[in-house]
Each structure stands twice: as C-alpha cells, then as structure tokens.
Amino acid sequence: MSDNIIEVKDLQYQYEDGTRALDGVNLRISKGKTTAVLGHNGAGKSTLFLNLNGILKPSGGEVFYKKSLLDYSRKCLKELRKSVGIVFQDPDSQLFSASVFQDISFGPINLGLPEPVVRQRVEYAMERTGILHLKDKAAHSLSYGQKKRVAIAGVLAMEPEIIILDEPTAGLDPNGVSEIMKLVRELQKELGLTVILSTHDIDMVPLYCDYAYLMDQGKVMLEGTPKEVFDHTALLRKLNLRLPRIGHLMEILKKEDGFDFQDTAYTISEARKALDRLINADPFERKPVDFTVKSGKALRYGYTTGSCAAAAAKAAAIMLIEKHAIKDVVLTLPNGKKLSLPVEDAELLEDEARCGMVKDAGDDPDVTHGIKIYASVRRTEAGIGIDGGAGVGRVTAAGLACGIGEAAINPGPRRMIRQALDEVKRDHGYEGGFAVEISVPQGAEIAKRTFNERLGIVGGISILGTTGIVEPMSESSIIETIKLELSVRKAKGHKVLLVAPGNYGLDFLKSEFGFDIDRAVKCSNYIGETLDHALYLGFERLLLVGHIGKLVKLGAGVMNTHSKIADCRNEVFAAHGALAGAGRGTVQQIMAAKTTQEIHGILAEQRLAGDVYQSIMEKVRFNINYRIMNKMEVGFLSFSNEHGVLFQTENAALLINELRGIQP
Amino acid sequence: MISIDQYAYLSKLKSQDPMVKLVFCLMTLGVCLWADSMIVAVLILMVMGWYTVCKGGIPFSLWTRLMMIPSSFLMIGVVTIGIYASADPNVFMISIPAAGTYIGVSQNGLQSAARIFMKALGAVSCLYYLSLNTPMVDLLQALGKLGVPKLFTELMGLIYRFIFVFLETADRMVTAQKSRLGYESPRSGYRSLAALAATLFIRAYQRADELYTAMEARGYEGEIKVLDTSFNRDRWAYLTPVAVNLALAAIALFLRRIHGGWS
Numbered sequence: 001m002s003d004n005i006i007e008v009k010d011l012q013y014q015y016e017d018g019t020r021a022l023d024g025v026n027l028r029i030s031k032g033k034t035t036a037v038l039g040h041n042g043a044g045k046s047t048l049f050l051n052l053n054g055i056l057k058p059s060g061g062e063v064f065y066k067k068s069l070l071d072y073s074r075k076c077l078k079e080l081r082k083s084v085g086i087v088f089q090d091p092d093s094q095l096f097s098a099s100v101f102q103d104i105s106f107g108p109i110n111l112g113l114p115e116p117v118v119r120q121r122v123e124y125a126m127e128r129t130g131i132l133h134l135k136d137k138a139a140h141s142l143s144y145g146q147k148k149r150v151a152i153a154g155v156l157a158m159e160p161e162i163i164i165l166d167e168p169t170a171g172l173d174p175n176g177v178s179e180i181m182k183l184v185r186e187l188q189k190e191l192g193l194t195v196i197l198s199t200h201d202i203d204m205v206p207l208y209c210d211y212a213y214l215m216d217q218g219k220v221m222l223e224g225t226p227k228e229v230f231d232h233t234a235l236l237r238k239l240n241l242r243l244p245r246i247g248h249l250m251e252i253l254k255k256e257d258g259f260d261f262q263d264t265a266y267t268i269s270e271a272r273k274a275l276d277r278l279i280n281a282d283p284f285e286r287k288p289v290d291f292t293v294k295s296g297k298a299l300r301y302g303y304t305t306g307s308c309a310a311a312a313a314k315a316a317a318i319m320l321i322e323k324h325a326i327k328d329v330v331l332t333l334p335n336g337k338k339l340s341l342p343v344e345d346a347e348l349l350e351d352e353a354r355c356g357m358v359k360d361a362g363d364d365p366d367v368t369h370g371i372k373i374y375a376s377v378r379r380t381e382a383g384i385g386i387d388g389g390a391g392v393g394r395v396t397a398a399g400l401a402c403g404i405g406e407a408a409i410n411p412g413p414r415r416m417i418r419q420a421l422d423e424v425k426r427d428h429g430y431e432g433g434f435a436v437e438i439s440v441p442q443g444a445e446i447a448k449r450t451f452n453e454r455l456g457i458v459g460g461i462s463i464l465g466t467t468g469i470v471e472p473m474s475e476s477s478i479i480e481t482i483k484l485e486l487s488v489r490k491a492k493g494h495k496v497l498l499v500a501p502g503n504y505g506l507d508f509l510k511s512e513f514g515f516d517i518d519r520a521v522k523c524s525n526y527i528g529e530t531l532d533h534a535l536y537l538g539f540e541r542l543l544l545v546g547h548i549g550k551l552v553k554l555g556a557g558v559m560n561t562h563s564k565i566a567d568c569r570n571e572v573f574a575a576h577g578a579l580a581g582a583g584r585g586t587v588q589q590i591m592a593a594k595t596t597q598e599i600h601g602i603l604a605e606q607r608l609a610g611d612v613y614q615s616i617m618e619k620v621r622f623n624i625n626y627r628i629m630n631k632m633e634v635g636f637l638s639f640s641n642e643h644g645v646l647f648q649t650e651n652a653a654l655l656i657n658e659l660r661g662i663q664p
Numbered sequence: 665m666i667s668i669d670q671y672a673y674l675s676k677l678k679s680q681d682p683m684v685k686l687v688f689c690l691m692t693l694g695v696c697l698w699a700d701s702m703i704v705a706v707l708i709l710m711v712m713g714w715y716t717v718c719k720g721g722i723p724f725s726l727w728t729r730l731m732m733i734p735s736s737f738l739m740i741g742v743v744t745i746g747i748y749a750s751a752d753p754n755v756f757m758i759s760i761p762a763a764g765t766y767i768g769v770s771q772n773g774l775q776s777a778a779r780i781f782m783k784a785l786g787a788v789s790c791l792y793y794l795s796l797n798t799p800m801v802d803l804l805q806a807l808g809k810l811g812v813p814k815l816f817t818e819l820m821g822l823i824y825r826f827i828f829v830f831l832e833t834a835d836r837m838v839t840a841q842k843s844r845l846g847y848e849s850p851r852s853g854y855r856s857l858a859a860l861a862a863t864l865f866i867r868a869y870q871r872a873d874e875l876y877t878a879m880e881a882r883g884y885e886g887e888i889k890v891l892d893t894s895f896n897r898d899r900w901a902y903l904t905p906v907a908v909n910l911a912l913a914a915i916a917l918f919l920r921r922i923h924g925g926w927s
Contacts, residue, residue, distance in 0.1 A: 050877070055881055085882070088878050093874035098799075098821065102890035106879070110889060
C-alpha cells in the first residue's frame with residue numbers, strides 16, 4: 001500500500017535504565033484504516049506510541065509522517081502532535097481538569113485556535129462522542145466509560161488525522177467495550193481518521209481492525225490482516241497470546257471433531273459462513289462427520305472396525321518408515337472426509353511396526369465398542385498383502401463377501417487399508433510393498449456374541465464397514481430406555497419378565513386377564529435386544545405377549561419387527577401354509593393378502609389355521625431359543641383383536657398365573 | 665467536603681456567573697465584619713441562609729448541619745470571652761469565688777460573646793453561600809479574573825482534580841488492606857497506614873508523570889490554557905448584592921446611631 005500516513009523504519013528506543021523497549025521496529029500505517037498493535041505487557045506497544053507522537057525521541061531509526069522525516073524541531077513536533085492524538089489507557093491520568101468542558105478545550109487552545117473555533121470544536125467533539133450531557137459535570141463524578149469518552153473527545157477536538165488508542169477497552173464492561181469500539185469505528189469512517197490501537201482484547205481485533213502488528217520484546221514478530229496474523233496460531237501461542245474465542249472453537253471443531261472447514265474463522269459471522277458452507281455445500285456433505293441429529297438429539301458418530309484396521313495399518317506403516325512412534329493418525333474415509341485418531345500401544349520392532357486403535361462406536365454402541373484393533377505392518381517387495389490374525393474370523397462357508405479360507409475382512413475395509421497404505425507410500429516416496437496383519441485380541445471372545453459362527457465365520461469377529469463411520473440411530477436411545485426398564489424390573493425382584501411389543505398386547509392382557517399392565521415392559525420392535533438384555537440381567541422366565549402381525553416375523557428369525565427392517569409376514573404364512581398342505585392357489589392368496597386378518601380368513605376357510613399357527617409357533621420358539629441360547633425359559637402368546645389367542649406355548653398359562661400371583 | 669462539592673454541582677445557582685456570587689460573598693463578608701453588630705450579623709445569616717436554601721436549593725437540614733460544625737468550635741471560643749476572672753465580684757452577674765479571686769459572667773462579656781458568635785456565624789454563612797453554590801472550577805475561573813496569579817489557580821485546579829483521584833485510590837487501597845485484616849490491631853493499623861502513604865506517594869508521582877506525558881501529547885507547553893465556561897454576563901446581576909449590602913450597611917449605621925458610637 002502506498003498510502004502510508006506513518007512509516008517507521010528500524011526504530012530503536014532505550015530507556016535510561018538500559019531497557020531496550022524498541023529493537024528495530026518497522027511499521028507502515030495505512031491512511032484511514034484501523035491498525036492493531038498486539039503483544040503482551042512489556043512488548044513495547046506504549047513506548048512505540050509515544051515515539052509516534054514525538055513524546056519520546058528514539059535512540060535510533062526514523063519516523064516518517066506523511067513521507068517527511070520527523071526532525072524533532074519544535075515546529076515539527078507541534079505539527080505532529082496536532083496530527084497524531086493519543087488517548088491514554090487510564091483516563092484519570094489524562095483528564096487534568098475537573099471540568100469536562102475545560103479539559104476538552106485544552107488541546108485545541110494549545111493549537112492556538114481562536115476562541116469561537118475552539119468552542120465549536122469542543123461542542124462537536126462532545127457531540128460525536130455522545131457526552132454533551134456531561135458538559136457541566138465534574139470529572140470525578142463520571143463513570144470510567146464516561147471518562148474514557150471525555151478523554152477521546154479531548155483528543156478528537158484537536159482534529160487529528162491519526163488517533164492512537166492505548167488499550168481503549170481496558171477496564172470497560174462488555175457493553176462499554178462494544179460501545180467504545182463502535183464509536184471508534186464510526187469516527188474512523190465518518191472523519192476518515194486513521195486509528196492505531198493496542199489491546200489485550202483479542203476478540204475485538206478481527207471485528208474492528210483492518211491490520212495487525214504482533215510485537216514481542218520490542219520487535220515486530222508478525223504483521224498482516226487479523227486473519228493472516230491469527231492463522232499463525234503456533235507463534236501466537238508461543239508469545240503468550242491466544243486466538244479469538246471463535247477462532248479457538250473453530251480450531252477445536254476442526255481438529256478434534258473432524259469438521260472439515262475450508263477456511264479459518266475468527267468472528268461470529270465468519271464462523272456462521274464457514275458452517276453454512278460446510279452444511280450446504282452438497283448433499284453428501286450435508287452433515288458434519290461427527291454428529292447427526294435424530295429426533296432433535298445430537299448423536300455422535302462412531303467409526304467402524306474397518307476404519308480402525310485401516311487407521312492402525314496406516315499408523316504402523318508410517319512408524320515403520322519414519323522409524324519412530326506417532327501419536328495420531330489421519331485417516332481418509334471413503335467419502336473423502338478425514339478422521340484423526342489416537343494411536344495406542346505403538347510398538348516398533350526391527351522390521352515390523354505394530355499399533356492399535358480403540359474402536360469407538362459413537363452413540364450406537366455394539367459388541368465391538370471399546371475393543372482394540374491392532375495392525376502390524378512389515379515391508380515387502382511390492383503390493384499390499386492383507387491378512388487376519390488372532391481374533392479376526394476365518395470364512396468357512398461360501399456365499400460371503402470373502403472367499404473360503406480368507407480372513408473375515410470385508411472388501412470395504414480392505415479397500416480402506418490399501419488406500420491408506422498407498423497414501424503412506426506416496427507421502428514418503430516409498431516404492432516397496434507392505435504386508436499387513438490385522439488382529440483383535442478380544443475378537444474370539446466377542447465373536448461368541450455375534451452371529452458369525454452361524455454365518456460360517458470362525459475364530460473371531462469380522463472387520464466390517466463400507467462407509468467407515470457408524471451412523472447412530474435414534475433406536476439406540478429407545479433400546480437404552482428399554483434396557484433401563486428391564487433393569488428396574490430386575491431391581492424390583494421380578495422373576496418373570498412380561499414383555500409386549502406395543503399397546504395392542506398391553507390392552508389384550510388387560511382385557512383378557514385383568515393384568516396390571518404396568519408390570520409389562522413395552523419393547524417396541526426390539527424383541528431381539530430385549531431378549532438379549534433380559535438374559536444378560538439374569539431373568540429366569542420371560543413371557544412375550546404380542547399381536548400376530550408382530551410375532552409372526554419371529555418365525556422368520558426377524559428379531560426387529562419394524563416394517564422398515566423386514567415385512568415377511570405373508571412369506572412366513574405362505575411357507576407354513578404350504579407345509580401344512582395348502583395348494584398353490586391358497587399360497588398365492590396368502591401372498592396377495594394385505595393383512596394378517598385376511599390371511600387368517602384364508603387359512604380358516606381351508607381348515608389349515610390350527611396347523612399353520614402350531615407350525616409357526618414351533619419356528620418362533622426355535623428362533624427365540626436360538627437367540628437366547630436356551631438359557632432362559634421363554635413363553636409367548638399371540639393373539640389377534642378379532643379372534644383372541646391364536647397360539648401360545650405350553651408354559652404361557654403357567655407364566656400368566658405366576659404373573660397374576662396365582663400359585664400353581 | 666465531597667458532599668459540599670456534590671451540592672455545588674446540584675445547586676440552582678450553579679449557572680449564575682461565579683463572579684457575581686464571589687462579589688456578593690466578599691461584600692457581605694466585609695459588611696458583616698465591618699458592622700460588628702449582632703443584629704446585622706443575624707440579618708446576614710438569614711439573608712445568606714435564604715439565598716443558599718431557597719435560591720440555591722440546598723436542603724435546609726444540610727445547611728443547618730454544616731452551620732453546626734463551626735458553631736461547636738465557636739462555642740468553645742466564646743466561652744473564654746464570656747467568662748473571665750476578676751477580683752471584684754460586682755462586675756459579674758453571676759460569679760463563683762475561686763483561689764482568692766472571682767470567676768463569672770458579666771453582662772458586657774455575655775453581649776460581646778454573643779456578638780462575636782453571631783458575627784462569626786454570619787461570616788461563615790457568606791462562605792457557605794459561595795461554596796455550596798459554586799463549583800470549584802467556576803470559582804477558580806472567577807478568582808483568575810480577579811487577578812489571582814495563574815500559578816495559584818492552576819495548582820488549585822490540579823490539586824482539586826486529583827484530590828478525588830487519590831481519595832478513590834486510597835479508598836480502594838484501604839478496602840484492600842482491610843479485607844486482608846490490615847487494621848485489626850493498632851500495630852497492624854500503623855503498618856498498613858505507612859504502606860498506604862508510601863504507595864500513595866509513589867502512585868502520585870507516577871500519576872504526575874503520566875499526566876505530564878498526556879498533557880504534552882495535547883500540546884502542553886508550560887501553561888494550562890483552557891476555555892472558560894461561559895456565563896450569562898449580566899451587569900444587573902450585581903444589583904442585588906449591592907442593594908442588599910447597602911441596606912445592611914444602612915441598618916448597621918442606624919443601629920450605631922441608636923446605640924451611640926461603636927459598641
């Protein structure tokens with residue numbers, strides 16, 4: 001910028017006691033702009049200001065005002081002080097007169113102006129700073145903020161071109177700060193003033209300042225727009241300064257929580273823009289990586305076992321090449337977003353590196369939540385080999401994503417591992433290959449709680465995940481509530497747990513058996529989870545009472561009866577109908593039926609209803625017992641509103657009696 | 665003292681030309697001292713009280729309370745005039761013998777004591793009229809116009825301004841010391857007071873330094889030049905003080921003729 005009203009070259013200042021307050025300061029102040037000088041106490045800001053106004057004469061260097069060199073002659077000084085006004089930090093040190101009016105008139109009178117002009121200027125300065133009503137007040141009766149305004153008016157009345165404000169906001173309440181700064185901004189805009197200010201109030205710098213100098217020990221360490229200065233976060237912190245709060249928040253959101261902001265933001269409006277850009281960029285980026293909002297509650301995203309394996313592999317590979325342990329690793333997810341994960345148990349051997357990742361399922365905890373997934377990486381000639389070690393399942397049956405004999409690491413995670421290692425190769429210019437072994441020490445144990453064995457995966461868990469992140473469902477909170485209810489029943493000492501999916505079941509219990517329905521736990525669609533947790537809590541017996549439309553799904557092994565999961569009612573009826581001897585036409589009719597009521601009619605007409613319900617009941621029993629591994633006595637009863645009880649297990653009646661307090 | 669200052673700013677006579685008030689005060693003071701009459705003094709007390717309370721809007725209770733302050737001193741002072749010792753008990757109205765002589769009160773003594781008492785109160789009421797209705801700044805301005813050297817008025821102005829700053833500072837420091845039990849015992853009290861005085865002196869020195877720098881930044885070159893507060897210049901405003909004082913002087917002369925000479 002060529003329009004520098006003040007230019008300072010290699011300014012040196014040494015106090016009489018030998019303190020070097022300024023040590024080669026270079027400064028260019030642009031006309032009509034607000035320039036902030038930042039730095040902790042004793043950085044040399046105040047000394048610099050006194051040099052700019054000619055109060056102090058530098059021991060070296062030059063000060064140019066409007067391109068002409070300051071020669072410290074009397075005339076030159078008078079001219080400079082007329083043009084460069086300083087408002088000092090403590091107004092009590094500036095206001096020498098008890099009369100507000102007289103104090104403000106001091107400057108213009110010293111300029112040798114005629115009385116009418118002085119009077120006019122004083123009035124104008126008071127009006128501009130909003131203190132006309134204080135004209136006849138005594139200085140000592142004013143508040144701190146008012147004194148500050150009087151001090152500003154006292155300088156303003158001299159009609160300077162540059163106004164220097166030493167800590168203009170110090171000692172003011174938050175409202176006072178914004179009022180003073182708005183005033184300064186207004187003056188600057190309307191009168192074309194050049195403003196230089198020093199402040200410890202970092203938050204206001206990006207709001208009100210156009211340019212900033214960062215000083216330390218009498219030197220300028222950094223200069224630029226506030227944004228440019230604050231972007232040097234590390235240096236800022238080294239000099240015991242901090243980011244504006246908003247900037248700090250944005251930094252944390254980006255670093256810790258994975259919000260992928262394109263740019264830094266230091267004011268509320270900048271932050272709003274950055275967030276808006278992130279949210280409205282494109283549909284895929286609509287939600288930030290770490291949070292999703294379901295039914296008004298923010299839920300934390302987690303990441304999959306696949307992400308853990310890939311991150312661990314990447315970290316181990318970096319360690320292997322860089323030959324030292326690392327603390328964090330950044331993983332690129334399939335959607336391009338980045339996830340920063342802490343590295344655990346880093347271990348560096350001669351030709352192998354190993355480390356682990358803690359799996360965090362976010363707000364959707366599953367069996368793998370909190371376990372550690374390890375990767376050990378060795379160098380190879382070429383290519384990337386991936387294998388599973390201890391705790392990672394082996395595939396023994398056909399029809400799965402991985403071939404027989406392979407480790408149960410799905411294609412998604414394999415892709416992520418390869419991509420992560422390719423990144424390492426690219427970043428480090430490594431030409432060779434890697435052999436990766438994924439292991440999960442707790443895998444074998446955990447696998448018992450999964451369906452793996454049933455699927456033909458033995459010896460451990462599967463490494464899963466296509467997107468790399470676990471999107472939490474609000475379901476988890478429902479399940480949590482159900483679990484809590486179960487715990488309450490358990491704590492009350494209930495031996496038999498009564499479960500009903502919904503209000504149908506509860507109403508039926510009440511009308512048919514005169515039950516106190518408060519005894520029952522409403523399990524919604526989460527029958528499987530409810531069974532699991534009841535087992536976990538150690539209930540001995542459980543009675544499930546549900547509408548046929550729900551319970552029939554259990555016949556197909558569907559343990560979450562929500563229709564978005566599966567609607568297999570017709571198929572179950574059709575299959576069991578066929579088993580019971582229904583003809584093709586009947587099966588077709590069943591398949592075309594809209595409701596279980598309609599199906600009941602069809603079966604009744606064919607006199608198959610009894611057999612079919614019996615057969616379905618057996619299958620339901622089988623699936624339930626499979627789920628609970630025969631470790632709990634479960635009875636169930638199914639009904640329809642029109643026909644009452646359709647089927648019930650042999651023990652159901654006993655359980656009902658027990659629940660009603662009738663001893664057998 | 666702070667309350668007097670505050671009332672001066674609230675006074676209804678604040679906007680009146682301080683010169684008029686100063687002239688009124690000094691003239692009346694002069695008449696009060698010259699007349700040396702109890703009746704005139706009482707009249708002055710009433711006139712000045714009326715001006716201060718009714719015209720200036722100073723609360724009567726405050727005015728009486730302020731008048732009580734010199735009264736208590738005066739009481740002690742005039743007692744020594746009213747009561748004296750003499751070997752002749754006949755000069756006294758009432759007397760008691762003591763150590764071979766008599767101590768008592770005579771009619772003359774009592775009269776002169778009362779006269780002096782009232783004269784002093786009258787004079788004080790003149791000064792209260794000025795100080796309760798004129799802010800210091802205006803007074804300094806008027807004093808400057810009367811030809812008091814600039815050095816004095818400048819100094820008085822600065823002292824006046826910084827009395828408040830230092831009172832505030834001292835007040836804060838005392839509070840801070842008290843909160844740390846600085847005045848729990850006489851011993852710690854002395855120590856705290858010493859520390860306070862020392863710190864206050866250093867603060868004063870720093871303030872002076874800062875003030876000088878700040879004034880220099882606004883073009884100070886050895887003389888404090890400020891714009892005087894403008895007041896309505898009205899020559900007729902002097903009419904009341906002059907008329908009142910002429911009347912008082914006439915009364916004084918009349919009384920003197922009745923009583924014959926100065927008494």
